[in-house]
Amino acid sequence: MTDSTTDASGLRVGWIGTGRMGVAMAERLAKAGVDLTAWNRTLAKAEPLKEHGAAVCATIAELRDRDVVFTMVSTSADLEEVLAGADGLLTGERVPRVVVDCSTVSAEASAAMREACAERGVGFLAAPVSGNGKVVKAGALSLVVSGPESTYDEVAPLLRHIGRAVTYVGEGDVARLVKIAHNLMLGVVTQTMAEITVLVEKGGVSRHAFLEFLNNSVMGSAFTRYKSPAFVNLDYTPTFTPILLRKDFDLGLAAARALDVPMPVTAATAQAVQASVGSGRVDEDFSILLDLQAAASGIQLKPENVHVDDGLGTPRKDNEEQEGGRS
Template sequence: MITIGFIGTGLMGLPMAKNILKSGFKLKAFNRSIEKAEPLKEFGAEISKTISDVVKDSDFVITMLTDDSAVDAITSSSDFLDNLKSGSTVIDMSSVKPTTAAKHGTNLKSKNVNYLDAPVSGGTIGAEEASLAIMVGGEQSIFDKSEKILKAMGNPTLVGPVGSGQVSKLANQIVVGVTIGAVAEAITLCEKAGADPNKLIKALSGGWADSKILQTHGKRMIDKDFSPKGKTYTHLKDMNNILECANSYNTHLPISNLVKEMYKTLVDNGHGNTDHSSLYNEIERINKK
């Protein structure tokens, strides 16, 4: 039976690992705070207490971590590298820089370990429902071997060589960030002008302006419920990575730059742990000047 080692069982990783187990795979789970991995026991997971244990004898190792530094800390460690099974596959589903993905892909190839970068979109709801959009960078043959595992978590698409998954995720975050800003402005305009924003969302359903962000994030803005599903500081990290990537290709993204500055102000003002739909609050702040 295929054995999967899963590293990082936070808001996204926990339901993702749960869906892998529900699909009948054998899974070992590790999280720096072990108690966050414990709920997987009831679904048949083995809880590992060390990186070396979760990696050892695993045919596939999946990492779902917060950022580049977290991924680097794990995948560059001797506990990780020295215990990887020759011929195994590492799938990094974290959102990191394309250059970070390329670096780890090259490093692992030298150890006869395959690598895919496979960041996701869909938030905690998508993770729970196994409906995540999964953007994959790597070789076709390795993708084919990994597809059944990835399909346990959502809808995988191979978009190009190593690093392409991360570029696609950055493109995704451009659309998400800019759309959150557009929805926040639409809700704000309705509130200021006396139109019912709840009825606005209903009225736009099925039209060109309709989207998951309008339906979900718009409701959060109306209810002023910014409990974190996707965090503001995480989206700021994504916007910074977007602009860094664009700059490396001498490409200007003015709208992304504006959204990045708004997220930066939110984080600077202590709202880093709120939901990224709290971009609405930055528009409120601007209007109170």
Template structure:
């Protein structure tokens, strides 16, 4: 298939490389000079404009940072969807709101495009290994068409509906992920003040009934004092806003999510916005009279 890949960022790069390695003809578009250079360094063809070449694409795949970027690059004046040919397929993998996604759906329908909502969950290494999880929703025929591409970077594919359900599912998972990490920070502080060494405490937490691959990964990073970002505090704050806004629209209380949003706000205000979101443990420790 001829594919235009829009967004060659932290997650977009390894995903695009897997799609290209599967034998698809891939052209990359990104607004960043640095990211375009990174694509060229991987021997991928880079396009400087969406006009023209998008019209020849069978598939458009987008990996963009937020609602505003997705709406502008895809549906804005001169955006990708305005140049796409009828019958082409859009696979949108970003974490964006259901309302922004619904706006994209209207444009896609008007242009007679297939539209798959396909936000992904997982790390950069999972993207490189093709072991991401993706939640997908859309018409059955669109899901079937997209399968060969999605399966190049995701080993777990969950179909959750025929419209915007995938957007809600991704936010629900991120709500649980960030709440788990914040509670890990509180448990760590509690153990430290209770006289338990960090390694013993974190190993015990990881081996307990609450243990999960993600918790163990974050506990290991906390034990090593490694706050190298896999997902930054600033990025998590963006997702928490999407969660709170989406929950408000659906009249769902997210009481724990609201508390975690304030913790992440304090973490970013403390100068840790560019660090991994496990850095919230440093702020929680500080409130407890501890230093990490």
């Protein structure tokens, strides 16, 4: 595979979907000086991009003359609507040369949209991402990409503006399976992290002390580190909701059935994820798995109000500075 380092700043780029993730990703392109125009169903969510030199359009049709259009939407149905639905990107006389979809959707939906693009002579890349809005802003996002290698080589410089790591994994829609597998581990690790954190707290150890040890051990990771502030201070500001995680577990277990792969740990975690949805706290971060584990263990958690390094360079809040807690 060619490692393209060609400057892609001459490409005219469109962006569809400026939710929490989409707006942060598009902002990185705009800050890099890319000629960018963005659309979102709720136009106000795209407006902040103007501060960084991007344009905002009122209809998807205005993006059809772009060289490359990125999509970052919530569901397979949303992707189909913005690409092939009434007034979608592919329904006009003009179409972009390349569509790059960064959403987490099923391989089947991705394949259908790849075919719809091919019918119009449009290259299609599946490019789902690993991270959240904070990770994007810190420049630490990872992308996994599949599709025609020549198309990947053309847009790779744009992808590298968005994320720190870009991995090409092959033709077709195999990037979707990679991303789903990643998110299954995300849920399993978080549930395991919740269980062991509640265990040590019930045994008399503070959460911040335990997680400090864990993060500095061989078992620590970038993920456990940037989830630690939520666990210590019970800040469940959403980065990824229980409903979105449940969707990925449904997709992952469906893939496991299709490929005849037993996944007992994943299946058990899926029930914990379902319980988090059933709790009704669907607008909070999926880190509420910690609260559910505590409740099942007969304890009630309280914020420790201690600053914890999330590994992303996030500045400590005023109240954390005053507490002077250890990280």
